[in-house]
Amino acid sequence: xxxxxxxxxxxxxxxxxxxxxxxxxxxxxxxxxxxxxxxxxxxxxxxxxxxxxxxxxxxxxxxxxxxxxxxxxxxxxxxxxxxxxxxxxxxxxxxxxxxxxxxxxxxxxxxxxxxxxxxxxxxxxxxxxxxxxxxxxxxxxxxxxxxxxxxxxxxxxxxxxxxxxxxxxxxxxxxxxxxxxxxxxxxxxxxxxxxxxxxxxxxxxxxxxxxxxxxxxxxxxxxxxxxxxxxxxxxxxxxxxxxxxxxxxxxxxxxxxxxxxxxxxxxxxxxxxxxxxxxxxxxxxxxxxxxxxxxxxxxxxxxxxxxxxxxxxxxxxxxxxxxxxxxxxxxxxxxxxxxxxxxxxxxxxxxxxxxxxxxxxxxxxxxxxxxxxxxxxxxxxxxxxxxxxxxxxxxxxxxxxxxxx
Amino acid sequence: xxxxxxxxxxxxxxxxxxxxxxxxxxxxxxxxxxxxxxxxxxxxxxxxxxxxxxxxxxxxxxxxxxxxxxxxxxxxxxxxxxxxxxxxxxxxxxxxxxxxxxxxxxxxxxxxxxxxxxxxxxxxxxxxxxxxxxxxxxxxxxxxxxxxxxxxxxxxxxxxxxxxxxxxxxxxxxxxxxxxxxxxxxxxxxxxxxxxxxxxxxxxxxxxxxxxxxxxxxxxxxxxxxxxxxxxxxx
Numbered sequence: 001x002x003x004x005x006x007x008x009x010x011x012x013x014x015x016x017x018x019x020x021x022x023x024x025x026x027x028x029x030x031x032x033x034x035x036x037x038x039x040x041x042x043x044x045x046x047x048x049x050x051x052x053x054x055x056x057x058x059x060x061x062x063x064x065x066x067x068x069x070x071x072x073x074x075x076x077x078x079x080x081x082x083x084x085x086x087x088x089x090x091x092x093x094x095x096x097x098x099x100x101x102x103x104x105x106x107x108x109x110x111x112x113x114x115x116x117x118x119x120x121x122x123x124x125x126x127x128x129x130x131x132x133x134x135x136x137x138x139x140x141x142x143x144x145x146x147x148x149x150x151x152x153x154x155x156x157x158x159x160x161x162x163x164x165x166x167x168x169x170x171x172x173x174x175x176x177x178x179x180x181x182x183x184x185x186x187x188x189x190x191x192x193x194x195x196x197x198x199x200x201x202x203x204x205x206x207x208x209x210x211x212x213x214x215x216x217x218x219x220x221x222x223x224x225x226x227x228x229x230x231x232x233x234x235x236x237x238x239x240x241x242x243x244x245x246x247x248x249x250x251x252x253x254x255x256x257x258x259x260x261x262x263x264x265x266x267x268x269x270x271x272x273x274x275x276x277x278x279x280x281x282x283x284x285x286x287x288x289x290x291x292x293x294x295x296x297x298x299x300x301x302x303x304x305x306x307x308x309x310x311x312x313x314x315x316x317x318x319x320x321x322x323x324x325x326x327x328x329x330x331x332x333x334x335x336x337x338x339x340x341x342x343x344x345x346x347x348x349x350x351x352x353x354x355x356x357x358x359x360x361x362x363x364x365x366x367x368x369x370x371x372x373x374x375x376x377x378x379x380x381x382x383x384x385x386x387x388x389x390x391x392x393x394x395x396x397x398x399x400x401x402x403x404x405x
Numbered sequence: 406x407x408x409x410x411x412x413x414x415x416x417x418x419x420x421x422x423x424x425x426x427x428x429x430x431x432x433x434x435x436x437x438x439x440x441x442x443x444x445x446x447x448x449x450x451x452x453x454x455x456x457x458x459x460x461x462x463x464x465x466x467x468x469x470x471x472x473x474x475x476x477x478x479x480x481x482x483x484x485x486x487x488x489x490x491x492x493x494x495x496x497x498x499x500x501x502x503x504x505x506x507x508x509x510x511x512x513x514x515x516x517x518x519x520x521x522x523x524x525x526x527x528x529x530x531x532x533x534x535x536x537x538x539x540x541x542x543x544x545x546x547x548x549x550x551x552x553x554x555x556x557x558x559x560x561x562x563x564x565x566x567x568x569x570x571x572x573x574x575x576x577x578x579x580x581x582x583x584x585x586x587x588x589x590x591x592x593x594x595x596x597x598x599x600x601x602x603x604x605x606x607x608x609x610x611x612x613x614x615x616x617x618x619x620x621x622x623x624x625x626x627x628x629x630x631x632x633x634x635x636x637x638x639x640x
Contacts, residue, residue, distance in 0.1 A: 072586070074550040077594035081582045088584055100586050102598045105548030105605050113498035115537050116519030117621055120442065122612035129604055150500070162441045172611045176604050219499040226503065264461045268497040273551075274536040276563060278497075282461050316565030346583060354567040375581070382580050389580035389588045 016231075016238035023057035025227040031160045032182055040166065041159075042181045044135045051195040053242075056222075056231045062185050063195045064142070066096035069134035073145030074106040075305035082349030083308060085395070086337035087144060087189050089347045092396055093340060094199065099139045104130055109151035110306075114270035120165060124155050125172045132178035142189055146304030149188040150220030153228055156182060188221060190243045190303035191230055193332050197250040205341045206401060209252040210363055213335075214297045214327075215244045216287065216311060218304030219264050244303050244332045251339050256295035260286050266314070267306035280314035284323050288315060292324045298360045299328045301335055315355045328357040341398030344368055345375035346390055367402045421487055430486040436521045437477075437485075437514075446513035450474040456502035456511050468495040470502040470511030477514055485518075493518045494533045526620040538625050541618065545629050548605045549594040553579055603640040606633040 020027075036043045046062040055061050068091075076083040091098045108126050112118045134141040143149045159166050159182065170180050193200070222229040222241045232242035235249075240261070248255050266282030268275065288311060291297055302308055312329040319325050330338075334348050344350050344366070350357050351372075361368040378394070381387035422430075437443065456470040457463045463470070473492070476484040496515040503510050522530040534541075544550045553575055561568045571578060575591055582588050586595040609615050610633070619626040 072595055074544075074594040077584075077587050078549065078551045078553055079556055081584065081587055084587065085582060085584045100584065102586055102596050103601045104595075105597060105601060106544065106550055106594070108544055108548075108550070110550050111541060111544040113516075115534055115541060115621075116516060116523050117534070117541055117617050118614055119520060119612060119617065120440075122608060122614045125608045125612055126605070129608065133601070157445075158442060161445065164441065168612075172608060175607055175611060178604075219501060223500045223503050262459070262501075264497060264499040264501055266461055266497065267499075268461075270494070270537060271497060273540060278462070278465055280563070281465060282497075286461070286464070313561075313564045316567075317563040346581070349582065351578070352567075352571070354565045378581055379574070379577050382577050390583050391588075392583045392585075395583040 014237070015233035017233050018056070018058035018231075018238070020058040023059065023227065025057065027059060028156060028160060028228070029184060032184070035160065040180070042135065042179050044131070044140060044181055044183045046184050046187075047140050053191065053195060053230045054232060056227050056229055059227070061191075061228070061230070063187055063191050064140050065192070065195070066091070066098060067139055068096075068142035068192075069099045069101060069137060069139035071104060071107075071130060071134070071141045071143045071145075071148060072100075073148065073305045074110065075309055076144055080305065080308055080312075080331075080349075080352055082334055082347065082352060083305065083331045084144060085347050085349060086331065086333040086342060089337050089342050089395065090193070090196070090200070090333060090340070092392065093203065093398070094196070098142075099137055101133065101137070103133045107145070107148035107151055109145075109147045110269055112151070113147070114273070120155075120158060121168045121172070123151070124159055124165060124169045127152050127155050128159075128169055128173060128180055128182070129176065129178060131181045131183060132173065132176075134183075135179070135181040140187075141183055142187055142192060144189050144305075146188065146218035146220045147306060149186060150218075150224035152186050153225035156186060157225060186228070188243075188303070190221070190332055193303075193336055194230055194243045194246055197247040197336075200247070200336045200340060201250045204251060204339045205398060206339050206364060206366070207252070208339060208364065209254070211298045211360070212254045212256050212295065213248055214256055214258055214291045214295060214300045215248065215261070216265060216300055216302040216307055217241050217244065217261070218302060218307050220306075221304060244301055247332050247336060248301060251335070253335075256297055258291050258294045260290045263287060265302070265307045265310040267310040269306070272306070272310055279310055280317050283310050283314035284318040284325060287311060288318070288327055289324045291327055297327055298363055299330055299335075299357075301330055301332055303332050313354050326356065328353065328355050328360050330357075341401065343375075343395055343399050344371050346378070346395040351375075365401075370402055371399070420483055422490065425486065427482065430482050433489065433521055433525060434480065434482050434485050436525075437517045438480075440517050440520075442513065443517060446510040446517070447474065447477055448507050448509055450478050450505075450507060450509060453506060456505050456509075459501035459504055461497050461499060461501065462495045466492075466495040468492055470496075470515075473514055473518075474505075474509050474511045489518050489522050489527065490529045493522065494530070523617055523621060531621060534621055538622055541621070542625060542629065543593075545609060545614075545618065546602075546632060547593040548597050548602055552593045553591045599636070600640065603637055606637055609633070
């Protein structure tokens with residue numbers, strides 16, 4: 001090897017520690033504060049307590065621990081409710097103050113990216129209406145969905161850089177009697193899980209070191225407004241996002257790499273609903289089969305609604321074509337909740353998942369059948385009317401898991 | 406061989422839509438270019454192809470974010486019209502193409518092209534979006550998307566036996582969720598206040614979004630307007 005190549009390899013072997021003074025992208029928060037100083041917007045500050053993390057170009061980002069307004073995900077709440085309930089369950093285990101609002105709409109990003117039956121003003125107005133609703137309660141928005149998070153980062157840039165858009169959005173908000181508020185940080189729930197990972201591990205009751213997992217990072221988490229995502233020199237040498245992986249490693253799970261880590265899951269927004277041959281082909285051929293062939297993980301973990309849906313639901317049809325599939329898909333919040341003893345069905349709601357999770361549970365030594373039978377009794381009670389539904393009273397208490405035979 | 410206007414995009418003939426006047430094609434392009442976001446998304450393309458290597462749609466379709474960035478940068482009116490008619494709905498909107506070393510956003514350009522195609526009621530766009538109407542209906546009216554009551558075996562047969570099990574047990578399974586805003590709700594993802602929905606409808610009307618829907622599906626528009634206006638009057 002030449003000296004130059006040796007030097008390059010040596011440099012690439014070092015963890016990436018970036019100097020924020022050399023960042024190629026501006027710090028949007030400076031622009032927010034400038035607009036606030038001019039009286040154009042209100043900036044909602046991150047409440048204390050918060051933890052500071054580093055983002056891609058070495059800047060710090062504040063992640064609030066509590067007093068959060070939960071901006072829910074339409075896909076999660078609609079068809080993967082265990083994802084949402086795990087996030088809330090984790091907050092409740094730590095006794096954290098939070099708000100689960102009914103004064104919240106979807107970001108409508110799924111529709112926007114699928115059909116473009118919207119425009120920049122409408123998307124911005126929907127976002128700021130939600131942020132204003134949070135501001136009015138005094139709670140700070142915590143975004144559950146990767147697409148909401150990426151979309152809101154994108155819209156924030158547009159609002160900051162385009163006065164005419166701000167003016168038009170302000171006109172619409174005036175009709176609603178709402179102020180033009182932007183939060184100091186746009187925070188994804190997986191960033192909260194990331195900063196809570198050591199506390200989660202302290203309360204871990206399920207040993208997980210026998211598991212091998214692959215990580216699928218959500219495109220909309222880190223590919224939109226790339227500078228605003230968590231990077232850590234101790235995770236992947238700072239070359240890839242730290243969220244999800246850091247949690248899994250802290251829980252003792254073996255995180256295995258695979259060659260298509262950076263690939264999209266194939267969700268496609270419109271495709272998963274009306275052009276599904278694309279979605280399931282991409283999800284299976286580029287992600288699931290690749291994971292199976294290269295590392296054969298016990299599960300794959302991601303942090304976005306569309307990704308969980310795509311990777312989980314695409315495997316059934318592919319199985320009929322004898323493709324190599326069969327990796328259960330969970331969110332990082334579900335894995336964290338399970339590690340802390342959350343009920344597999346009352347909290348994780350695993351029965352909403354299509355790809356078989358039973359082998360993973362059996363490998364963990366959890367007698368899932370016992371907990372399913374327990375849950376079926378809940379369902380029967382609901383059917384008979386002797387129980388209105390499952391509440392936090394039923395679900396809060398961590399389970400002392402019975403080991404399977 | 407030097408790249409010329411004739412050979413730079415082999416495989417795609419020029420003037421595939423001679424029946425559409427050039428002036429109309431140019432008008433549509435200028436509508437895209439006049440969007441304030443256009444300059445945020447396009448800085449000039451040197452054809453490295455990094456976007457194509459990252460693009461999931463490029464693996465399965467005759468689709469290239471590089472060609473889109475190139476056509477826009479060259480202001481190739483004919484090629485851009487072809488892209489609007491044939492290519493834009495293949496994009497997965499993942500923004501993997503934003504790894505462009507020039508800072509271009511081909512996915513963002515596709516978003517602008519789509520908005521113009523929708524606003525102008527291009528027939529091919531209307532055809533593509535026909536199957537998507539029920540989702541548009543849900544998001545406009547409920548402020549949610551893909552609600553539990555949409556998870557039916559006839560719409561999701563490929564999601565496996567899980568869908569049959571779910572649809573047979575939907576009301577009970579939805580009551581078996583501890584989250585207060587989700588429990589028991591089947592026509593939306595979570596419980597949304599009536600006042601919040603009225604604010605959402607106001608946004609749709611004030612931002613011209615309802616006019617966009619009218620271009621896509623007039624029947625859907627009539628249905629939505631009837632419900633929304635009634636709700637706004639009651640509020």
